[in-house]
Amino acid sequence: MAKLFVLAEHRQGQLRDITFEMLTKGREIAEKTGTELTAVILGSNVKEHAKALAEYAQAVILVEDPRLENFNSEAYKKVLQALIAAHKPLLIMMGHTSYGVELAPRLAAALSIPLATDLIDLAFEADQLTATRQMYGGKVNVKTVVRKAETYIATIRTATFTPQKPSPPANGQILETPSPLTEDIAEKRFLQYVLPPPGGVDITAAEKLVGVGRGIKDQANMPLMEELAKTLGAVLACSRPIVDKGWLPTDRQVGSSGKTVKPKLYLALGISGAFQHVLGMKSSDLIIAVNKDPKAPIFSFADYAVVEDLFKIVLPLKNKVNEAKAQKT
Amino acid sequence: MDIIVCVKHVPDTAEAELKIDASGKAVDKAGLVYDINEWDDYALEEAVRIKEKQGGTVTAITIGSEDSDSTLRKCLARGADKAIRLTDPKFAGSDSYATAKILHSVIKTMHYDLILAGLQAGDDGATAVGPILAEMLGIPHATMVKKLELATGTAKVNRELEGGLEEQIEVKLPALLAVSTGINEPRYVSIMGIRKAMQKEIKIMTLADTGLTEAEVGEQGSWTRIEKLYVPPAEKQAEPVTGTPDEIAAKIVDLLRSRGLI
Numbered sequence A: 001m002a003k004l005f006v007l008a009e010h011r012q013g014q015l016r017d018i019t020f021e022m023l024t025k026g027r028e029i030a031e032k033t034g035t036e037l038t039a040v041i042l043g044s045n046v047k048e049h050a051k052a053l054a055e056y057a058q059a060v061i062l063v064e065d066p067r068l069e070n071f072n073s074e075a076y077k078k079v080l081q082a083l084i085a086a087h088k089p090l091l092i093m094m095g096h097t098s099y100g101v102e103l104a105p106r107l108a109a110a111l112s113i114p115l116a117t118d119l120i121d122l123a124f125e126a127d128q129l130t131a132t133r134q135m136y137g138g139k140v141n142v143k144t145v146v147r148k149a150e151t152y153i154a155t156i157r158t159a160t161f162t163p164q165k166p167s168p169p170a171n172g173q174i175l176e177t178p179s180p181l182t183e184d185i186a187e188k189r190f191l192q193y194v195l196p197p198p199g200g201v202d203i204t205a206a207e208k209l210v211g212v213g214r215g216i217k218d219q220a221n222m223p224l225m226e227e228l229a230k231t232l233g234a235v236l237a238c239s240r241p242i243v244d245k246g247w248l249p250t251d252r253q254v255g256s257s258g259k260t261v262k263p264k265l266y267l268a269l270g271i272s273g274a275f276q277h278v279l280g281m282k283s284s285d286l287i288i289a290v291n292k293d294p295k296a297p298i299f300s301f302a303d304y305a306v307v308e309d310l311f312k313i314v315l316p317l318k319n320k321v322n323e324a325k326a327q328k329t
Numbered sequence B: 001m002d003i004i005v006c007v008k009h010v011p012d013t014a015e016a017e018l019k020i021d022a023s024g025k026a027v028d029k030a031g032l033v034y035d036i037n038e039w040d041d042y043a044l045e046e047a048v049r050i051k052e053k054q055g056g057t058v059t060a061i062t063i064g065s066e067d068s069d070s071t072l073r074k075c076l077a078r079g080a081d082k083a084i085r086l087t088d089p090k091f092a093g094s095d096s097y098a099t100a101k102i103l104h105s106v107i108k109t110m111h112y113d114l115i116l117a118g119l120q121a122g123d124d125g126a127t128a129v130g131p132i133l134a135e136m137l138g139i140p141h142a143t144m145v146k147k148l149e150l151a152t153g154t155a156k157v158n159r160e161l162e163g164g165l166e167e168q169i170e171v172k173l174p175a176l177l178a179v180s181t182g183i184n185e186p187r188y189v190s191i192m193g194i195r196k197a198m199q200k201e202i203k204i205m206t207l208a209d210t211g212l213t214e215a216e217v218g219e220q221g222s223w224t225r226i227e228k229l230y231v232p233p234a235e236k237q238a239e240p241v242t243g244t245p246d247e248i249a250a251k252i253v254d255l256l257r258s259r260g261l262i
């Protein structure tokens, strides 16, 4: 039976969520295409992971090698080249993550296998792979058709498919496969993990957050945003460009490369709502977004939409909050 | 150190109203303002800083129509020494694979110690050109580069992982590095600087100069072909809060009060 590969992603002893998200979507595609859902795990001392994967997949290919202890795209590329040659899978799914982004395009180019990236949906229609992703910061979706081939590679956006364990568990067979690596990867070496600097402010613990984005335009406007946050009894958080510009420290960043927050209130000011940001805040209890663009993607995640220039709202809001607080006392 | 920087001229769409055009396969570009791709801006800055420290040259290269010259001029004004623009109607419809092939056809003839690219093109990018190009050139690569330290023959690179964690890796040079935003603070260029750069030459090359065939570029030479564009369905329907700014503020306060948030 032809195979459908899902590359398991793990780091520092943990299988990452994207793995189970892909296995869930992969199961649907495997059923439709009559392929065998096969988890592929590369690592060192990862038999426990292989067992966990076997609950989701019909087969698990396990390759262990000390050289695979930490992720290295060149090592992964070499191992996957060998596995692809041996099994000729219909599709290889991997996460559109820091690992997948490093590996997938290079592997695709090495083997001349068509690649589609950052997918929010994929399906085989009349024998051809169609792939859906986003463009222009999430303002537009695009459906693409991938050139016909024996094997395809797809990277899958995180938090797009909800993981579901099959019941009963798939109880897949674990196929221990010898590592094809014969020497160390000299051109690219893992050295160490670097932890984020210990933060002064823990935005994940805040009950209320005011999130500011590029729409605040100028660093000179930061004090005004801070005042509003203070009045609200909220902590100031932000989108990535604000950290990139150095207007707020890294520990204030909400999103995939920052923190995931779940406050009782998230007030988003001048944030467009790019996927990487939304990932970090969409579970907040109450989301109020202020953006002058009625088509801003943030509005499809917010509870309340204020389509307005944020600078017209901030001062009146601050004043009204002060009034309300004065009434209370 | 000779450095090549791949840059793309892209529309700024964060605040623009996007309309899908009549073909249903592209957005209407009329009225959009273009500039250097955000990630490439950081790549160019990183290249210029390396040059300022240790000498060498910086060459900016792009695939694009004549409008892209303004992005190349910006690179020249910021400290690039040379600029190349690859242009041909046949390049239209190129995905990341075809784009990488076109860049490869020229870069393979040049001398370089380092190639810098952006992690992704913010318009229709696939986060793929850099590593594909590196594979074609047979050199190591790293993406999501947040920090870069050069030593003799190697580069120590911090790659950003999820949630603020980074990994430090070492790659042999020459290498291709695809940078993340925030790796540096791109400098401001004065109008004077851009004017001065007007005198610098932009080398133009077409399909004929690449040695590639028509079938290798554009839609034909691509892995993916756009079938249709559509507006993403909303995950939830936000309730509009309308009125004058004072009324809006009052409504928000009511909302917060009703939830015990003030």
Ligand SMILES: Cc1cc2nc3c(=O)[nH]c(=O)nc-3n(C[C@H](O)[C@H](O)[C@H](O)COP(=O)(O)OP(=O)(O)OC[C@H]3O[C@@H](n4cnc5c(N)ncnc54)[C@H](O)[C@@H]3O)c2cc1C
Pocket: A137, A212, A213, A214, A215, A216, A238, A239, A240, A241, A242, A253, A254, A255, A256, A257, A258, A259, A269, A270, A271, A272, A273, A274, A275, A276, A277, A280, A290, A291, A292, A293, A296, A308, A309, A310, A311, B014, B015, B119, B120
């Ligand atoms: C690997 C990777 C990881 C990433 N990680 C993160 C992350 O962790 N967190 C994150 O936030 N981003 C992250 N990003 C970046 C993300 O893709 C977006 O680029 C970013 O979130 C955009 O920030 P923004 O909304 O502030 O800016 P923009 O997208 O530029 O949006 C600005 C918004 O402000 C509005 N606006 C402008 N002026 C006004 C005004 N006067 N009044 C009201 N509204 C106004 C505009 O209409 C626009 O919607 C990541 C990207 C990559 C590739």
Ligand SMILES: Nc1ncnc2c1ncn2[C@@H]1O[C@H](COP(=O)(O)O)[C@@H](O)[C@H]1O
Pocket: B006, B007, B008, B037, B039, B040, B061, B062, B063, B064, B096, B099, B116, B117, B118, B119, B120, B121, B122, B124, B125, B126, B127, B128, B129, B130
């Ligand atoms: N048309 C282009 N011309 C030059 N470089 C490009 C072009 N398209 C993409 N790139 C480079 O490849 C990077 C990643 O783009 P992408 O893979 O399209 O998201 C960009 O940041 C650029 O450095």
